[in-house]
Amino acid sequence: MDLTSAQVIGAGIAAIGTGAAGVGVGFVFGSFLQGALRNPAAAGGQTGTLYIGFAAAELLGLMAFAVAMIILYAPPHA
Amino acid sequence: MAAGKIDPMHQFVIAPLSGDQLAASPFQFTNSALWMLIVLGVILVFMWGGLKRQLVPGRWQMAVELLTGFLDNVSMQSIGADGRKYLPWIFTAFTFILAANWVGAMPFGIVPAAHPFTVTSQFTVTGTMSIISFAIVLGVGFRKHGLHFFSLFVPKDAPLVLKLFIAPVEFISFMVRPFSLGLRPFIAMFAGHILLDVFGSFVVNGLNAGGVMGYGVSLLAFVFVVFVNALELLVGAIQAFVFALLTALYIHDAVHLH
Numbered sequence: 001m002d003l004t005s006a007q008v009i010g011a012g013i014a015a016i017g018t019g020a021a022g023v024g025v026g027f028v029f030g031s032f033l034q035g036a037l038r039n040p041a042a043a044g045g046q047t048g049t050l051y052i053g054f055a056a057a058e059l060l061g062l063m064a065f066a067v068a069m070i071i072l073y074a075p076p077h078a
Numbered sequence: 079m080a081a082g083k084i085d086p087m088h089q090f091v092i093a094p095l096s097g098d099q100l101a102a103s104p105f106q107f108t109n110s111a112l113w114m115l116i117v118l119g120v121i122l123v124f125m126w127g128g129l130k131r132q133l134v135p136g137r138w139q140m141a142v143e144l145l146t147g148f149l150d151n152v153s154m155q156s157i158g159a160d161g162r163k164y165l166p167w168i169f170t171a172f173t174f175i176l177a178a179n180w181v182g183a184m185p186f187g188i189v190p191a192a193h194p195f196t197v198t199s200q201f202t203v204t205g206t207m208s209i210i211s212f213a214i215v216l217g218v219g220f221r222k223h224g225l226h227f228f229s230l231f232v233p234k235d236a237p238l239v240l241k242l243f244i245a246p247v248e249f250i251s252f253m254v255r256p257f258s259l260g261l262r263p264f265i266a267m268f269a270g271h272i273l274l275d276v277f278g279s280f281v282v283n284g285l286n287a288g289g290v291m292g293y294g295v296s297l298l299a300f301v302f303v304v305f306v307n308a309l310e311l312l313v314g315a316i317q318a319f320v321f322a323l324l325t326a327l328y329i330h331d332a333v334h335l336h
Contacts, residue, residue: 048152048323055320058313059262062269069272074087 007071014068021061028053084283086275090199090268110203113195117177124177145173149322156326157333164329167214171207172322175263178203179314182267183307199267201260208260211325219332230335259324263317270310277303 032050036043094106128142135143149169153161175198182196197203219227231248232241277299284296 048155051316052320052323055262055316059258059265062265063261065269066265066272069086069269069276073085073272 003075007075011068011072014064014071017064017067018061021057021064024057024060025054028057084276084279086272086279089193089195089271089275092195092200109195110197110200113181114178114197114203117174117181117197120181121173121177152319152322153326156323157330160333161326161330164214164218164326167210168322168326171211171325172318175204175207175321176315176318179263179267179318180311182271183310183314185307196267196271198263199271201264204262204264205256205260207321208256211259211328212256214325215328215332218329219335222333223335227332227335230331255328259321259328263321266313266317270306270313273306274303274310277306 028050032043032046032053035046092108092110094108095112125142128139130136130139132139146169149172150162150165153165153168155161157164178196178198182194182199184194187193219230223229231245231252233244233248236244280299281296281303284292284294284299286292287295
């Protein structure tokens, strides 16, 4: 296997992480909605927590994406 | 950039603006420095425009008051009654990250050779800001509580066996904070701008290729770029907010020790 195909395959594998982060972000917002619909009066005070959770889950997906892009376009030894 | 070759890393290169480079000198006026100054100018103009202190505020003053009131609220809610002492740094960090994210996402690239540089897409910038946050936490903690500050790592009412396990874990999670704090805004901007560059290149390459396929791909990529740009503005605001909020929460830990 030459270097280019290995790069593309590696980037593809690294990009799986973005999908996993999608699950995480969906779980964060889904759980927030579940709680918010049961007690809408308390929902407004929790938006800060919501965005912290969103950012924490989003960060991992962005890291996976950045790793995939680094493998594709800026590999360490090329 | 060569035709058809996508090079999304090129936009993050920091280069001196002047042509003749004194390669030995570390003090260069780079594009990063230029855009930091532009961000500073944007913030100054925005704040000065709203500091007229009219009794009946106009639109501009309302916008500035919204910003200051929002951050005041963040510090008061997260840190507590004496949170206003720490507001200057929270305010600085929030406005700088927000303005840098938004200025960097502006489509100045339409004008040739005027493409914006996102200062917060460099870990040196966000990492330095997170180190400042961490230094404030340490300084406040040690000044207020002395060596008693280390009780931050030990849960109060846990059995001794559990304490032995939890203390190292708490210590590690405390020491990782500056990295995760600085990594978050950096990686969000970094990934977002790579995404914009890659799909922007798809638009150009599709137009160059021509044919139904080429134009179709180009159109789809263009719509996608527009949506990603809108998302980028949202993410820029959220990352600035999260940086400010986490800084406030860490300061709360240092001030109140659980």
